[in-house]
Amino acid sequence: MTKKTSLADIALSLGVSKTLVSLVINNKATEHGISAETQLKVKEKIKELNFQPNVLAQGFRTGKTKTIGLIVSDISNIFYARIARNIEDYAWHKGYSVVICSSDEDPNKEEEQIKLLLNRKVDGLIISSSQDKADSFNQLNETDVPHVLIDRCFSDMKSPHVTVDNYGGARMAARHLLSQGMKNFAIISISPEHISTISDRLGGFQSALKEAGCVIPESWNIKSPFDKMESVINESIIKMYQTGKMPEAFFTLNNNLTSTCLKYLRKLSIKVPDEVALIGFDDLKYFEYTQPSISAIEQPIDRICERAFDLLYKQLTKQEIPSEERTIVLPVDIIIRESSVKPKKV
Amino acid sequence: MTKKTSLADIALSLGVSKTLVSLVINNKATEHGISAETQLKVKEKIKELNFQPNVLAQGFRTGKTKTIGLIVSDISNIFYARIARNIEDYAWHKGYSVVICSSDEDPNKEEEQIKLLLNRKVDGLIISSSQDKADSFNQLNETDVPHVLIDRCFSDMKSPHVTVDNYGGARMAARHLLSQGMKNFAIISISPEHISTISDRLGGFQSALKEAGCVIPESWNIKSPFDKMESVINESIIKMYQTGKMPEAFFTLNNNLTSTCLKYLRKLSIKVPDEVALIGFDDLKYFEYTQPSISAIEQPIDRICERAFDLLYKQLTKQEIPSEERTIVLPVDIIIRESSVKPKKV
DNA sequence: GTGAAAGCGCTAACAT
DNA sequence: ATGTTAGCGCTTTCAC
Numbered sequence A, B: 001m002t003k004k005t006s007l008a009d010i011a012l013s014l015g016v017s018k019t020l021v022s023l024v025i026n027n028k029a030t031e032h033g034i035s036a037e038t039q040l041k042v043k044e045k046i047k048e049l050n051f052q053p054n055v056l057a058q059g060f061r062t063g064k065t066k067t068i069g070l071i072v073s074d075i076s077n078i079f080y081a082r083i084a085r086n087i088e089d090y091a092w093h094k095g096y097s098v099v100i101c102s103s104d105e106d107p108n109k110e111e112e113q114i115k116l117l118l119n120r121k122v123d124g125l126i127i128s129s130s131q132d133k134a135d136s137f138n139q140l141n142e143t144d145v146p147h148v149l150i151d152r153c154f155s156d157m158k159s160p161h162v163t164v165d166n167y168g169g170a171r172m173a174a175r176h177l178l179s180q181g182m183k184n185f186a187i188i189s190i191s192p193e194h195i196s197t198i199s200d201r202l203g204g205f206q207s208a209l210k211e212a213g214c215v216i217p218e219s220w221n222i223k224s225p226f227d228k229m230e231s232v233i234n235e236s237i238i239k240m241y242q243t244g245k246m247p248e249a250f251f252t253l254n255n256n257l258t259s260t261c262l263k264y265l266r267k268l269s270i271k272v273p274d275e276v277a278l279i280g281f282d283d284l285k286y287f288e289y290t291q292p293s294i295s296a297i298e299q300p301i302d303r304i305c306e307r308a309f310d311l312l313y314k315q316l317t318k319q320e321i322p323s324e325e326r327t328i329v330l331p332v333d334i335i336i337r338e339s340s341v342k343p344k345k346v
Numbered sequence C: 001g002t003g004a005a006a007g008c009g010c011t012a013a014c015a016t
Numbered sequence D: 001a002t003g004t005t006a007g008c009g010c011t012t013t014c015a016c
Helices: A007-016 A018-023 A037-049 A056-062 A078-093 A107-119 A133-144 A166-178 A196-211 A226-243 A255-267 A302-314 B007-014 B018-025 B036-050 B055-062 B078-093 B107-119 B133-142 B166-178 B196-211 B228-245 B256-269 B301-316
Strands: A066-072 A097-102 A124-127 A147-150 A161-165 A186-191 A221-225 A249-252 A275-282 A295-298 A327-330 A333-335 B067-072 B097-102 B124-127 B147-150 B161-166 B185-193 B221-225 B249-252 B275-280 B295-298 B327-330 B333-335
Touching: A007 A018, A007 A037, A007 A161, A018 A037, A056 A124, A056 A186, A056 A249, A056 B055, A066 A078, A066 A107, A078 A097, A078 A302, A078 B078, A078 B097, A097 A107, A097 B078, A107 A124, A107 A133, A124 A302, A147 B133, A161 A166, A161 A302, A166 A196, A166 A249, A166 A275, A166 A295, A166 A333, A186 A196, A186 A226, A186 A255, A221 A226, A226 A255, A249 A255, A249 B133, A255 A275, A302 A327, A327 B097, B007 B018, B007 B036, B018 B036, B067 B078, B067 B107, B078 B097, B078 B301, B097 B107, B124 B301, B147 B301, B161 B166, B161 B301, B166 B249, B166 B275, B166 B295, B166 B333, B185 B196, B185 B256, B221 B228, B249 B256, B256 B275, B256 B327, B301 B327
Parallel strands: A066 A097, A066 A124, A124 A147, A147 A161, A161 A327, A186 A221, A186 A249, A249 A275, A275 A295, B067 B097, B067 B124, B124 B147, B147 B161, B161 B327, B185 B221, B185 B249, B249 B275, B275 B295
Antiparallel strands: A097 B097, A295 A333, B295 B333
């Protein structure tokens, strides 16, 4: 690369000061009373020499990088991939780039990533956290680092966050199942349980069952570590099947669990929904094509991202966030397909 | 944030020079003959003051940011989401962060993104390009910007790239169909056609057909713009169906086309594979659960990323890349499931 | 209306 | 074996 043209080159070739050029670049010329004529002259020269300010130098000087960090548990999970895409789009429109980090549900890795991103001076952070406590975020608050939590959050949370109505969604799922006369359910979730989405979904489902006088036996409350999902689900289903005691329905707490559950149900040729019904939290377009098609609670991904980025942007631009906007809970929908509808008994 | 401790603070409090501290930080102390004792002293002070070098300043000074850019057409497409995840992992192990950009199949947007990333001084680029010519990349070559193309590439390509055997994979699909006695096929692809994966898959499929003496009528060579996929596929299928002239099989050129095709086939209650068979390029775990399960050509995503990152890393660290390693073509597999196997005629 | 000059925190060529 | 010094390219305070 031949030496790039710098701001100084522009100034020199025009016989003006670097200040002047800088002001023009940052659209502060007018407010500083620089004549329109001079501004034009500078702008033309910039075009002519195809000058692009060195963002690194700017960033170094101002401490701002026009970059935001996005931390999720796994960017290859469709749910988070879609989140990433939406956030990227909103960011792009405002001139921000996004750095992605997959935490693998590992609180320590997540902390490392936060540190790394801050050290790289990202201007803000959007996080779907795998932590078990709010410490990191309280610290971000204290140090005034713009950030917003999405998807998962903490009860004692001061940080702006946008989540969905996990509790309500799970209740909808339960009511849907109960309304068909089912009484025996198994829940498939991931551990650790401190993840708010998981515990809220668990809580919502259980609360509806309680109202209906149903209880889930401990052995049907299946929890699998993130990375052992396949084997745990497989073995649990086999065990149930062999004992001959099967629930009437499975409630799976995220899209991965749902498809994995279907996979092993099919493997054993267990008929869904005839023998067991299935409904999951988190919808995927593929659930429409599976055999049977899968019922699910659908989250408004685009809205989550829209609100989250808006919240972040307000912080980045030092706008006041009204306190009632700091905590956003979006409604979810239930999509009823084949997997959760028991065939009518004759 | 209270003023962060800087390298100068360390130097000052220890009564040594900034150079010394800098050398220690960058592990160049020993090769410069700094005594172990002094090094230890410095390291302890760094720990004590919890000093973290300002990456922005370092980057500004060295022109390196320990960041790479990843440009794909759409990060929410599962294929690219998985690519992103794999790249991110390899990058993380080497201390690199990754900035993601979705180009929306738009050559201009992609160019803008390349410029933006370079301006942000990413150290390297991994790109699945939507361009119709290699200009941008020739330029990257001339200016010695570390980069590698993946997935899609150009015929007159000097840049290191890793692709899969799209031609061969499509031939496998064709042969599989032909071997069952089918003769009439429709291809569903996306425009623009200059995308190498698309044209190679098209070419491979056609070449096998030609050998078998089959031709695809123009009207069965369906091309849809990226953003009109749904409607084009829907209407094409309806049109075929109404005319009463249906192909014996569809070959869809990527995972989105495949699932969209299945969607509209099902909508019309057209039986797959009985009435039409279906096989697609690019496998998805969900294809195992669809009704019917979908046959597909599977790409070795992890290997693509492994090789791509390796190629990039060699450039980043100024290692020589043997010329035979600059062009990597990975083999693909065919996964035969229900959708492409015609029921035996009695 | 415009410019001079200091300095952000770090690295590296050059001294000693 | 360690230190001095000159910037990297930009923003910003203050001065004219």
